[in-house]
Amino acid sequence: MSGDVVRRRRLDWRDPLAVAAGLNRREGALALLAGAGDPAAHGGRWSYVACEPDRTYVGPVDAQAPFAVLRDPGFAGGGVVGLMSYDVGARPATGRRGTVWPDLTLVRYPAMLAFDHAERALVAIGRGGEAVSAEVQVERAVAWLGSMLEPSVPSAPASGFAAEEAPAVYEAAVADVVARIGAGELFQANIARAWRGRLDEGRDPFDVFLRLSAGRGAAYGAFWRLGERALVSNSPELFLTFDASDGRIETRPIKGTRPRDANPARDAALAAELSASAKDRAENLMIVDLMRNDLARAALPGTVQVERLFEVESHPTVHHLVSTVTAVARPGVEAAGVLEAAFPPGSITGAPKHQAMKVIATHEPPRGPWCGSLFALGLAGDESLTASVLIRTATFVREGEDWTWRALAGAGIVADSDPRAERLETEAKIRALKDAISDV
Template sequence: MSTTLAQVVVLSAPWTEPVRVAAGLDDDDGVLILLSDGGPGGRWSHIGAEPDRRWMGAVEDAASFAALRNEAFGPGTVGLAAYDAGARAATGPRERVWPDLMLARYPTLLTFDHHDRQVRAVGRGETPQAAQAAARRALAWLHQATPLHTPPAPAETFQAEAPPQAYLDAVTDVVARIGAGELFQANVARAWSGVLTPEGRPLDVFLRLQTRRAAPFGAYWRLGDRALVSNSPELFLAFDARTRRVATRPIKGTRARAADPDDDAALAADLVASAKDRAENLMIVDLMRNDLSRVCTPGSVRVEQLFGVESHPTVHHLVSTVTGAAGVGVGAADLLEATFPPGSITGAPKHQAMKVIAAHEPPRGPWCGALFLIEADGGLTASVLIRTAGFERVGDRWRFRTLAGAGVVADSDPEAELLETEAKISAMREALVGQQPVQGMTSTVRGRR
């Protein structure tokens, strides 16, 4: 087979909700599901299977996406960059708990445009006949669509890897380091892990999230004995290869939602008015402006929106938008190398923040890395892998690990940051084990809940 698939066939089909197509798929090796909630920040969904090329392993150095420059991985390529691959420049060698970079090329894709309510089956091949056959295979997946029924909670266990006090101590230490002038902000996380029941599947976790908590960048991806489930609301990078526009939308600032509408509105207003959260957001906006300036035309980087509020099923977020015009010759690999890992989940200055994070956390793996799609014209869409769990099959069981973090700044209150991690992990916890009381919280935090 040649390294490129030059022939492309696109077939149109009536609108079908992509989540129904996802629910009807067999959970085979190579299945890819990228589902948006159809809101303003999530126009496109994609479903794929049967990748014809794969690459998995360590990157050449801490910020190299050289494999993406291989002509074998062009349009239709999906990739996952683990957080630790980008952090290693600051942390030095650490245990690899997940491949640095995973790539797979999909000659067969379904693409759903939620805004125009259109479905396209995209087939690529060496010949027109091969491309036509690939597109028709994609169309066949639409006939398997089925109503989405919530699977039972698939996790047998869900345990914090450290007691809440360890996180309180970590936040206290980071606040002290900030006071000493070592850094301005660090995103410090907690981890939970466990095992699924013998019949439990990572896909069940994804489908449970889709029933009530769909996000702009929901994702399920299985390659071999590894699987990823993400319910991320955060865009890392969007690159339009035709207009050269690059955008990033860092999230910093969170409030848990309330059932009462008046209380919920008050929480959103409190988030917008919070000097602490605005300062936290602004620091990351400045960091992302600096990162984008490395690969954008001088003078083109600007802040299009500052301190916008986005509301999701369990939380309100403070979100800003930074844009720029990519320089001549700049492509997806260059953009990722200049900006990875995302500033919103490291801190400022980025290099020092990653060192501080490593002092308090074991390697993160896929969490807070990036999942990305190389588009037909060389464009790029990449999400930040928050609200994400990584799965590995050991024997006949799937084991998982998931994390939630909070941005720590000079005036952070440790118990408030602990509470924020509980709000952020709540949707993933419910998807894994169902509604259960939170164990191990301090009495003060319980009272504030």
């Protein structure tokens, strides 16, 4: 850890979304919202809002040690947020296939507001080389509260939501993967579809985040603006947590999905069907085994265990099957080592992981941030790491005065996958983002 001094000040509670709305056009505007309006959603407790980082790295990394920059003293003192693109993790299997987004975006925020939903507590946090400079950053964070804006739900910011390829192309890809599985090439691969478009004139990515936050917040909701790029995520999936104080590592892979239904009886039946599905349980178990193997690379021998298996989680538009795997890190293993042991997340690659990534590359162009990870290190002034899987995520790039966007959704393909059913699963998964971007 660096020698930075950390200062905290407890304040009266504020709505984190309102604070984020007042800062969203500033450089580096960041909102990590637990539940994004529903903080009780699936364990979400802490939200964070910040802007104007003092240290930034945007660029390539070594695929053999992609998180090595985290070991740089300039990023070792907490207050760090990063985004690693999926394609970096796939590169050892696929080679370099072009770049649609920087490999790594990493920043440090000397000032931050932390919102504890469980205790309705708001804390202003400042970091600096000495106590005086840390207090200056606390004051800076407090001043952000003067810019609060009461958030309202805007109209849809885009007039279209177009798939990059016809549905038949995706179904053919699924059929090809099923054939490869039958031939013994692999057991499972997550194959994705993509949609893209342009926001209407004058509209902004934060509009999409506001619409997602209106009753559809996920445990790892995020908005991040950096220069001419922005990211909006409504991810329900935890990639990793790591607590350096006791070495505990946790991952919660998602595998298995059913759409929600407006009819309560039908909705309950769909959840029960998911829970009882031998196919979905087998798919989930394959990824649990993969994640156990990944965590073992960073863990003390004998500490990797499955704490919960095949739990059904219900989200606004889908039911998911979720399992929990934990471990205790070996002495000397830090956040970068934990991330490197498991990246990219197993739930969005397949098994065996290396071969699955090769097969994915035959059917998809580079993914960019989608199914990479957004991670935060020491935001509350401690040494904890939280990393989400960037599913239910849209990326934005400013072209002139307007913003283009791209979003993906995938499905885990196994031996008995039906191409049409897997395509319909991707449409269920993209539904919340589709409704947030466009009314079409």
